[in-house]
């Protein structure tokens with residue numbers, strides 16, 4: 001269990017030297033208990049104290065790395081229950097199943113489809129992260145054939161799923177270099193699975209039929225020397241899983257209960273595709289660090305990945321684009337000049353609409369701390385003065401022969417002031433990005 005501030009204080013030098021950035025050792029101890037600082041900030045701590053305080057300075061949830069190279073995924077390491085308290089750090093990894101019962105041709109097709117599950121949203125590349133190879137045949141040879149196929153045709157990290165330690169070891173011999181996640185140590189095979197995880201230095205899932213069994217197994221597995229663990233509480237119903245995941249996260253973060261301070265894996269399967277994706281979405285929100293599903297169609301995966309991106313965006317740092325002038329198409333001196341804020345979602349909504357209009361244009365992106373148009377205007381971050389200054393900085397008068405600038409319809413109210421500040425004629429464009437093509441083709445001309 002986590003130590004209290006006073007318990008930590010007993011181990012500190014008590015010189016109040018302030019080298020840690022805190023006014024007293026007690027203040028440092030309280031901050032350490034609240035996970036707001038780290039033990040290494042005190043340079044005078046003794047080795048004995050370091051050992052005694054290890055549990056207080058360890059993060060409440062371990063970070064586990066799956067795979068290697070540029071496609072590796074980090075999961076866990078979360079410190080808060082709710083995103084608005086601070087931020088979430090490591091987006092849930094999304095895995096797609098691949099059964100060794102499929103025919104070879106179907107296996108190859110499925111791997112190719114998984115590889116193509118790549119998207120771009122607000123300028124950020126997004127993709128699924130894992131291939132979960134399932135040894136449903138219970139045949140080590142078939143399992144190995146599929147592992148080999150995936151190793152050849154995909155760069156994604158793997159989850160090797162089998163109840164059979166021989167099949168897993170055969171798969172690990174082929175794929176250990178890629179640090180696959182081994183699924184799973186259970187009550188009846190714990191020693192064999194721990195042996196594999198240690199022998200091949202791979203992370204290991206611990207499966208318990210319920211939270212009590214999971215807790216007990218986790219203590220045994222970690223005591224055996226496995227450091228990179230992932231937990232599966234065994235429930236498969238939506239309500240049961242949600243309850244278990246929430247309880248595990250609370251125990252780890254609020255109570256500092258170390259045996260469950262590891263990332264959690266969820267498996268989702270339903271004959272109804274909408275239900276399967278809804279369940280996966282629920283687990284992305286609360287609190288699965290890996291979600292494995294059967295669905296593979298882009299229209300099923302994109303909403304899930306979009307949701308994940310929204311949840312795992314730092315709420316204190318809006319996604320922004322660089323404030324500058326962007327050329328869309330090949331604009332000339334007669335082209336329109338549109339202006340908006342540097343909120344990524346705004347930029348990536350407006351830019352394709354201008355492209356769709358086929359009217360080459362200049363798009364002036366103004367620094368507004370990454371806020372959307374109306375929010376930025378209300379917060380006085382998107383002002384006539386700011387726009388006029390950006391126009392001057394980007395020297396728009398040298399690029400254009402006309403003196404007209406188009407502002408978003410939602411901020412029509414700033415027209416007169418911007419005309420005064422810039423000396424340009426201000427045209428009020430459409431409120432929504434979808435109105436831009438028609439506006440540029442019909443009204444601008």
Ligand code: SF4
Pocket residue numbers: 012013014015016017018019020021022023024025028041042043044045
């Ligand atoms: Fe106390 Fe260490 Fe901080 Fe100095 S650096 S005030 S000894 S906790």
